[in-house]
Amino acid sequence: MTSEIAVKMTGIVKKFPGVIANDHVNLEIMAGEVHALLGENGAGKSTLSNILTGLYRQDVGTVEIGGKKVEFNSPRDALNAGIGMVHQHFRLVSTFTVAENVVLGESDSSLFMDQKAVATRVQELSDRYGLAVDPSARIWQLSVGEQQRVEILKVLYRGARILILDEPTAVLTPIETTELFKTLRVMVSEGRVVIFISHKLDEVMAVSDRVTVLRGGRTVGTVNTRETSTTDLASLMVGRSVEFNRVVRQTPADRERIVLDVSDLCAFDDRGRVAIESVSLSVSPGEIVGIAGVAGNGQRELAEVISGMRPITSGSITVDGESVQSGRARSAIAKGIAHVPEDRLHTGLAAGHSVEDNFALKNYRSMSRFRILQRQQIRNQSTHLIEHYDIKTPGSETPVRLLSGGNVQKVLLAREFSASPKVLIAASPTRGLDVGAIETVRERLVQAADSGVGVLLISEDLDEILSLADRILVMYEGRIVAEVEAAQADRARIGLTMGGITA
């Protein structure tokens, strides 16, 4: 590691109406290091990286790259200065090939690009950094992990020397994560710089050289990874010491009864292929059933089918013995099914709408008199939920799309938890949340179960499932391939089943 300073941000201030997202933040990054950016939800990490990539302009403060002061007016300026960002939400065109996506938007690309030359160059980069992906494959054929590699290739192709990855591992399987880390190490060994944003402390410990912690928009400090520990980092982030406990169940599940019964379910995915094949499962009141599996094995479709967003081709769904109409979300909501979808910003929420409107997204019908919305009622509900769920937002009327990633999720969770459901389907509910918020969400899930809600927890995070579920089902290629009681669960065995290997 050389000691040359690659990026220096000094006294950065960025205000939004009602919040100071960055309050005199200082950040110093050496050439050739993986630098982790850590902080609670809403601490200002994304804002800081958006300033560095020219998406936002700081109100006060300076940015220096390689010792020279720079001013970016747009992401393209930043790219010219060698800074590229891999966003959490991919921006790929799904019908285009990998190579086409890589050059797309390239400023100097001519209309008739030299397909072959691009493919060769992409192949070169992909070999060099261990980013295995076929340049001629189309995006829709790729897994999420592969799509992320395309995003990274895109940035590398444009010659970025400084890469920012905003919560890149949130969508990866453990194996993919390990591979990504290898890639990052190769990149920094060439003198590039990686800024790595994550909420997962053990990942930060595993891959970074140094860590800068933000809290409430301010820099708390920068530490060498080798001289710190996950507990230290957690307390730096939160400002007090944090304990990691397995949440304790108060009331055991009532296994005699069944609240959600799904039998012989079949459904198609968006492309009309079979996504779910004769899935049968049941959830008892107060039980947490975990569904483990690698993303893309039908979990999302299963959640959509049960919550009435996707029609079933055969089979049945009942809640407390009453059947839910196929493909009718309103029927599912009325029967008491709450749903925390994987895609929060576009499915679970109307991102352009205010926080209060989003709280009312499912119960606005009851918040009206003679079909006129009772605005005051909606406002009161919002004020209550913001406080009760500790949501950081400038106000009730702020559009959800302007909230930080973690607070977006909190809005969604608050609405679904507060609807007093009978069944709760939660897909990756803690993805993107900070340690404190993860604990809160897990506690709430357990509380819900304790109060008699049947919970279906869908997650790729096996540790999460192991720590919360009473019973675990494994999904593979649209089928349930294994079922174990959590008490008898063997982590390694489940891992293998997730990969389709049945012993």
Add this chain to the structure above:
Amino acid sequence: MRSPVRLERRLEQPKWLNWVVPLASLVAALILGALVLWITGKNPFDVYQRIFERGFAGKRAFSGALEMATPLAFTGLCAAVAFRMGLVNIGGEGQFYMGAVGASYVGISLGGSPTGITIVLMCLGGMVFGSVYAAIVGVLRARFNTNEIITSLMMNYLAAIFLNYLIFNSKSFWRDPDSPQFPKGKTLNARADWNTYSIFGIDLPIAFLIAILAGSAVWVLYKRTRFGFEVGVLADSPKAARYAGIRTTSTIVIVMALSGALAGLGGAADVGNFRGLLDAKGIQMAGYGYTGIVVAALARRNPLVTVVVAIFIGGLTKAGYALQGPDFPSGLVGTLQGLILFSAVAGEILIKYRIRTTPRRSEVVA
């Protein structure tokens, strides 16, 4: 090649842009128009002054502006209602014709009932015809995902053919049998005439009051009701709407039907309040439906502002007709309207995006 100017999506949209940009785009259109006049050897100040005098200044001019504003307010609302949900209804023109057909049918059949009932029933007739006609486009869009711009445009041509058939190519119920040489519509019974009030010497057609009422109703519908909430969510994110159990298909059809009903109401006003008969040629020449799109765009889809903007465009149009002559370019008002639409759309882009010129070369790290 790197282009010197680029558009970038704004992350933050300052509030003042919402009224500054439309005003600025209007001014820009007038300046561009002046440029055109100047190039063609006219004195722009002179021309604009005459437009202002004939369009707005004085009681008579303002009465004319209101008369022209009435149909435009309805077609403007028609476009605005659909725009709100991201639907581009170009079909206000055809829906307007159909509304006129429906209303004149009612008006002719009623013969001699008292004015109040006539007005209500004619309005209903216009709305039913306009909304059914537009709902077809909505069904095609909701069920088969056909592009509503294209279908609604095609439906305009169909409506024009139908209108010509009724008056020129058949002996329909609408055609005046006493005038075989010069085909025209049956004149409505005198009792079907709608009122025009005189207030401080300004003629205020009752249909304009209905337009204000309709604009307010649309405002309340979108701002305050459950239905408006559903439309808003659907416009924002169709997936979230599906998730929340909002019925996508029927909402699209209802919005299109509502949009068509407003254009149809305009058609009813045209027959009842102004022409007194189904004037096939006249309403086709007027092109209210298309001008309504300009009105809605300039009003940025706000239903109340739409009614106000209609007065402005109405006065402009009226002046254009009144001033037509050897020393006044006949296409001028049309050109101005085109420029206004153009700059309003450009203004819309400016609110969502910002323009960047070629960046200063930034330092590249070695």
